[in-house]
Amino acid sequence: MARAGIRRSRAPSSTASRDSGTAWCPEPGAGRTATRDSPQPGCGDGVAGNQRPAPAGACVESGLPRGARSLSEPTQRPRIGIVGSAGAYGRWLRAFFETRMGLEVIGHDPADPAATGEDALLEQADVLLFSAPIRRTPELIERYVRLSAGREAGRLWLDVTSVKAAPVAAMLRSQAEVAGLHPMAAPPKSPTLKGRVLVVCEARLSSWRPWLESLLAALEAECVRATPERHDRAMALVQAMVHASHLAQAGVLREQAGLVGPLAALMPLRSASFEMDAAVAARILSLNPAIYEDIQFGNPHAPEALRALAAQLARMATLVGQGDDVARAGFRAEFLDANRDAWGEQALALGNYTYERIGYLLADLSDTHTLGVHLPEDRPGSLRSLLHVFERRGVNIASLHSSRTQAGELHFRLGFSAGTPAGQLADAVAELAQTGIGRVLPD
Numbered sequence: 001m002a003r004a005g006i007r008r009s010r011a012p013s014s015t016a017s018r019d020s021g022t023a024w025c026p027e028p029g030a031g032r033t034a035t036r037d038s039p040q041p042g043c044g045d046g047v048a049g050n051q052r053p054a055p056a057g058a059c060v061e062s063g064l065p066r067g068a069r070s071l072s073e074p075t076q077r078p079r080i081g082i083v084g085s086a087g088a089y090g091r092w093l094r095a096f097f098e099t100r101m102g103l104e105v106i107g108h109d110p111a112d113p114a115a116t117g118e119d120a121l122l123e124q125a126d127v128l129l130f131s132a133p134i135r136r137t138p139e140l141i142e143r144y145v146r147l148s149a150g151r152e153a154g155r156l157w158l159d160v161t162s163v164k165a166a167p168v169a170a171m172l173r174s175q176a177e178v179a180g181l182h183p184m185a186a187p188p189k190s191p192t193l194k195g196r197v198l199v200v201c202e203a204r205l206s207s208w209r210p211w212l213e214s215l216l217a218a219l220e221a222e223c224v225r226a227t228p229e230r231h232d233r234a235m236a237l238v239q240a241m242v243h244a245s246h247l248a249q250a251g252v253l254r255e256q257a258g259l260v261g262p263l264a265a266l267m268p269l270r271s272a273s274f275e276m277d278a279a280v281a282a283r284i285l286s287l288n289p290a291i292y293e294d295i296q297f298g299n300p301h302a303p304e305a306l307r308a309l310a311a312q313l314a315r316m317a318t319l320v321g322q323g324d325d326v327a328r329a330g331f332r333a334e335f336l337d338a339n340r341d342a343w344g345e346q347a348l349a350l351g352n353y354t355y356e357r358i359g360y361l362l363a364d365l366s367d368t369h370t371l372g373v374h375l376p377e378d379r380p381g382s383l384r385s386l387l388h389v390f391e392r393r394g395v396n397i398a399s400l401h402s403s404r405t406q407a408g409e410l411h412f413r414l415g416f417s418a419g420t421p422a423g424q425l426a427d428a429v430a431e432l433a434q435t436g437i438g439r440v441l442p443d
């Protein structure tokens with residue numbers, strides 16, 4: 001009964017995208033050799049703090065005995081079901097599963113009338129992934145547990161919610177294998193999560209472990225294992241505190257705009273720190289407001305983090321307001337010396353170096369003597385051909401960065417020495433257009 005609808009194998013689809021998917025072909029029981037202790041491509045053991053990886057076959061906080069197996073083997077090419085398929089991450093994930101893993105994706109979303117119905121999704125999806133509003137997700141998962149009524153046994157349930165304890169606990173009330181994921185970035189314009197962190201909460205895994213590892217490898221993220229509880233405690237600082245402090249800065253800037261002018265009037269007076277903080281605030285204010293609201297109100301540890309932040313700021317304001325030598329000594333001891341000691345030399349050196357590198361990048365980005373060039377040919381040697389066009393004209397390239405345009409197109413941004421003759425640059429641009437080596441992008 002519980003196994004109805006589980007397809008152990010499926011004939012490969014005739015579409016090219018399915019055929020070009022990652023080739024994960026488990027032998028029955030092959031998953032027993034893949035462990036969280038063994039390094040996986042793209043997934044280092046980045047366990048932080050007190051969370052150690054469990055040995056093969058063990059289940060983190062699931063109560064499932066070591067060595068327990070799920071009711072059935074996973075299919076080689078699972079059909080993915082996304083709950084919240086019309087949302088920002090739902091759409092990104094669909095594209096990822098289809099194009100990078102060659103898998104069939106179905107989804108349900110009230111915002112998409114053409115989407116699959118909930119019951120059909122539960123019936124047909126081998127892997128069910130929740131990508132719904134944070135606030136609604138635990139109750140939504142609980143409803144799916146009731147609707148599924150045991151059909152989920154032997155399948156895999158995942159979520160990408162920004163808080164983890166409640167969604168993972170809700171998924172564990174099902175009979176499915178369970179892992180919680182949290183990509184530490186908004187859906188990127190790139191096809192994978194390369195260079196981004198992905199928190200992985202392994203909750204109840206046995207037969208699906210090898211497939212999950214193949215998913216993580218395909219995502220190319222820097223995977224970090226954590227329990228849901230540790231995740232939420234960490235995110236109260238990494239997200240709730242950081243978002244709150246930048247929103248508070250934006251509030252102070254708004255309140256003081258009458259005295260010093262709006263943000264645009266302050267930007268010409270910027271430091272690199274101010275520019276970075278303003279960029280963070282702008283990012284938060286540009287994305288989905290529900291995410292930022294729900295991270296504050298949905299992470300059970302957020303209020304504690306905000307109260308601690310407010311207390312630190314209040315103490316600093318008291319000392320600065322007091323203004324005498326005693327207050328200065330207190331400021332130095334509490335806010336400079338104590339924090340410097342707590343962080344230690346290595347963390348300070350690393351952070352300081354990161355700051356300098358970002359500072360140079362910001363300086364290069366503010367340079368107006370630049371060209372953004374898209375290289376249509378993604379092949380070895382195409383960058384060299386581009387540089388050669390400038391070299392032949394004696395044009396010195398002072399800086400070179402690869403980045404993405406706002407539309408997500410990969411490009412190189414070339415900065416030139418101040419004295420570069422405009423005619424030489426114009427000639428180079430004309431050659432790029434003529435030869436098709438590169439397409440110059442509008443500013």
Ligand SMILES: NC(=O)c1ccc[n+]([C@@H]2O[C@H](COP(=O)([O-])OP(=O)(O)OC[C@H]3O[C@@H](n4cnc5c(N)ncnc54)[C@H](O)[C@@H]3O)[C@@H](O)[C@H]2O)c1
Nearest residue numbers: 084086087088089109111131132133134160161162185186
């Ligand atoms: N956007 C980010 O920066 C980001 C980053 C990491 C993780 N996440 C997580 O991804 C999840 C989705 O976020 P998003 O940015 O895609 O939000 P979103 O608002 O763009 O998408 C959520 C989707 O869920 C749908 N939905 C609402 N109720 C539903 C229901 N009952 N059944 C099915 N679908 C329903 C909505 O119609 C919407 O399309 C959240 O849990 C969020 O925490 C988001």
Ligand SMILES: O=C(O)C(=O)C[C@]1(C(=O)O)C=C[C@@H](O)C=C1
Nearest residue numbers: 162183184185186238239283291
């Ligand atoms: O804007 C980004 O790319 C983010 O990193 C978004 C961000 C964050 O600011 O912490 C917001 C919500 C998600 O849970 C993960 C990351």
